Amino acid sequence: MKRSTKISAIMHKLLIEKGMDGFSVIELRDASLSISDLRKEPDEARKRLYRQILRFVRNGWLASEGEGRDKRYFQTDLFRSLNVKPKVGRENVTSPVKPSPDYSVLRHERNQYKAELEIVLGEIDEYQSLNRRFPELEQKLNPMLQQARYRSAHLFGKVNVLTNVINTISSDVAEC
Structure with a gap:
């Protein structure tokens, strides 16, 4: 059995559940803001999603065409062949106790x-x-x-x- 690859929940919703392909960073950002429960700052959402896109490109899961604002991202065959699951939200993970600052x-x-x-x-x-x-x-x-x-x-x-x-x-x- 193939081991599943975990990706962020928002990327899972956008790329797998909504099936987005051939998208720009702005289109992905807008789609994420429309489905996200939390209203986030658009600029912060764009930066967060762009970091995810770069990671996906490095892994060979997304390919890009064009330059600058006209750049579009496409799912690769490698990504489509993966058994992808969303990462569990951080709400369920207990955060470690923060050490007291050293004064x-x-x-x-x-x-x-x-x-x-x-x-x-x-x-x-x-x-x-x-x-x-x-x-x-x-x-x-x-x-x-x-x-x-x-x-x-x-x-x-x-x-x-x-x-x-x-x-x-x-x-x-x-x-x-």
Whole structure:
């Protein structure tokens, strides 16, 4: 006995039950939208069906003629000789439990920003020290000092945000 080949339920309805042959992608899309229980976005339906058509062409089940929008697809003898059955819908399959996301990247980013913040705070200290030691350089050092202060405020904000998020995630996990 020949083993059956499973294809998507929608392709089974269109190609086997409705017997579509010599169709364009748009004609297949329109037919799928008319028989589908769910109203889907036409562009998404076209993309989904086109991926199926490409797979069928690669398997030798469909042949194409023409180019661009005039391209038409025909069932091959190989496809007609297959024992084709529709795939069972995904509703019947239980979905696996999704693993919890890994937020360790947030801790890593926070530690990176903390390290950068320490460097910038060291720069600020050094600019201030140089200003005290060499008052004549104050005009030249002040713009660099202000820029370092701005960077430290920016980094400090990032550290605070990530710390708050990490604490919130930790408290959510603790409550569970």
